[in-house]
Amino acid sequence: MAGWSVNEQKVPQGRLALFSYISVALVISLLVGFWKLQVVQSGHFADLAERNRIRYIPIIAPRGAMLDREGRVLVDSYPSFSILLLRDDPKQLEKSLPLIEDGLGIAHEDLQQQIDAARYEPKFQPIVIKPAATEADIAFVESHRADIPILELMMVQRRRYPHGEMLANTVGYVGEVSPQDLEKNPDKYRPGDIVGKAGLEKEYNEQIVGTDGMRRVVVNSVGKMMRTLDDVEAIPGKPIQLTIDYDLQAVAEAEMADKEGAIVAMDARNGEILAMVSRPAFDPSDFAVRIPPKEWAALNSDPQTPLLNRAIQAQLAPGSVFKIVVATAMLESKAIPPTFTAYCPGYAVFYGRTFHCAEKQGHGTVDLHQAIVHSCDVYFYNVGQRLGIDRMSYYASSLGLGHRTGIDLPGEVSGIVPSEDWVQRVYHHKWYAGETISVAIGQGALTVTPVQEARMVAAVASGGNLVQPHLLKDMQNLKVDSFPISEDTVEQVTQALYGVVNEGGTGGALKLQNVEFCGKTGTAQLMSLETGSRLGLGKGRNSGWFVGFAPRRNPEIVVAALVQNTKLFGAETAGPVVRDIVKAYYDKKNGRLTPPPSTAENDASPEASQATVVAQGAPRP
């Protein structure tokens, strides 16, 4: 044996025993530790384990469709897939990014930007990197499950606008709920929820939004779904039926295809909007998927304001259309005898200023009927001067101008009906008498919207029923304002408006066979500076109006058309548009309507080209 181990001392039994006791004590303290976790706090940890294991995946409810008055689909929803990127594993992320960029065709900068934007979000929350996956994208994700485990598919519901730009400004568009709305309604919305942002999508969001369902799935530690536990099915949103008539809408869209402006076609009896157009428009489908920032900026800064619904948001001088109001004021107030005549030499001088008539040669001696039929400005200068601004503004206001019509769309504007009071309030100066003369022919500070025009004319022709324009077919609590107009007045004014079209008046080229088609032209040469710059229109450009209706008494249909940014007059541009829509209405009623093109995107429809030809020969307003 080696020298180092000759020691034969006894082993230290005491200290070994002490070691044993310490071991026992340590094991007991460990058991106490396990006891605390496994018995005392086991409920808490069982809860955490469940939360770990179970992920709640929303099943997105489709938004309700929008149907026209005959149940034809204008807007609906369809299921689609979004591609999610799981970000828990930075190494895998780094490795897979080039493959993902390649496979899904996403630019490197775009993808990197999206990842950077989400860097403060919890890492276990996946981000959407491709909102609308194509079939090829889905195939790519499915076939690379093994080597790119950080991609996941999520079913979503998307809005479909099968007719493209048709009715776009009215229908509006959808988008992700804004942070402000989220803050206001934390119970109602979750981040990423799709809500209506404009138009009917916004107005009726509550009705058409569905209730999302929920799927409970078991996920593993990298978030991969292992199996489904249970489903709470989504409740689809209810469809809404609109008052829109697809056939008329298609005609109206085709009429406006190459124009700028708006159309409102309304059932004069109850306020149902049959067609509504605003041009230029946009394709709401662009918003159905996340809209690229560049495209959004372009739509917003476009001087032609495609996002504006001109039918309810364009405020322009009504021009000669306003003569309907002035005539009504003249007859109803009895301030001027109905037989009042004026001599028109082509101009008139008031307060030292010369006001021209649109007809430079002059109309000679005219009465009210002829003054409306031929749109004599001098006659109405005289009437306006005698009535005074406050009487005109009272009737304008009573016929719904200067107020919102109450149409079921967000963002309607009220227009302006100037009065002495209004000038005092807004500009803090006294009313200039000369302004009265301008207002009498629908110029000056006076502005109206197309939908107000339609409603005003419908009210006059029906003896004073101011209907509430609306787009929802079964709208409850419709408000009808009554401003009774005497039978004599209605008869005289409507006869004159019939004359405009049927007695060789300013709308003489618009005559329709077998239809009592009446109307009034208007050309707004001036507009408020604010509106002008907002609509991006330069000086010297006209806005042509035509408001038409049929039949003459108690009309069924009233159509207001506005064609902007044109060198032509109202009768030449807006007139044919209105006539064609009224004609289509009667053709359909009599079962003679040719089916419209499947979508309104065909620019060269027969109506449109015909209208242009007719317009060339039309007389001036």
Added chain:
Amino acid sequence: MKDRPHIHDFDWVLMGIVGAICTMGVLEIYSSTHASGMAGMQWRQLMWIGIGLVGMFLISRVDYHTLMDQAPILYVIGVVGLVGVLVIGYSRLGAKRWISLGGGVNFQVSEIMKLIIIIVLARYFTEVRTDRLTLRDLAKIGLLTVVPMALILKQPDLGTAMVLVPVAVVGAFLAGIEWKHLAIGLIVIALLVPLGWNMRRHLKPYQQQRIQTFLHPEEDQRGAGYQILQSEIAVGSGGFWGKGFGKGSQNQLGFVPVRYSDFILAALAEEQGFIGVCVVLLLYLGLILRLVDNAQKAKDKAGMYVVMGVTAILGFHVLVNASMVIGYMPVTGIPLPLMSYGGSATAFVFLALGLVMNVRMRRFVN
């Protein structure tokens, strides 16, 4: 008195306990991995156990005195090996711990160093011969321990480096450390902890992270704190009776980190509950007490030091690993002996037990 060691002198009680622990380990490895891409791992663990048993038998045949004769040479070989790891070692997961033996077999030198330090310190303590350790002795023991520790730390492998400490501490305790030295030592350690905390900038980032995580596990849900938290969730959600074999969601769905190795006790706690944990920890306690019993019955102090060196290392492993699983200690990468999956670690335990058998079989031999 016999003059040859006999197979009947093998500690069959100890082997029974070892067998029970190994069985629970292999079953839990199976449960943790059978549904994953690592299925079949239990067979490899059984293979390591088999290899370990052979190694144990072989090492028990060589008289431990003969091994202790070679202590200086073994120590030099171990230190050179550790240096070799740093120079020509093979890196995996950011740490250089392995030397390739060719043919795809990689060998973790620090595991062998654990055996060597047991033998070296046992010999040193035996040579002291008195019941009093002088400060000079303590300094020498410290130096002998610190050199390999520093080399292992350099790999970096904080866990294995720490494992060498209890061999020295327990040895010193048994060799008769004076209470005042022990007290001073404890005070120095108590002072060194805050100092070390201030020196943490010199630690590797992953070590800093581990300490940070240990102190504030909730701060970093998906980082290193995630491991401890998930382990605690697994243990806690297991409750008293456990969720059943193969039915732990934390385990089966992979929330428990390295559930077949360092965190195998968390996986077992989830599926077998507090009851299962009691069985396992009591088996380990039985193992420790049986080892102490062997030390008490050793023929000489040399044998006692060898057995207690082994006991110190195994006990330390169990203590640190179980504490980590319930969040009482930071994640250090110290496996649970005989249960955690791993070739080198399992082989080490069996070789260490071989030393114990060696001592036991020679208790009656002259």
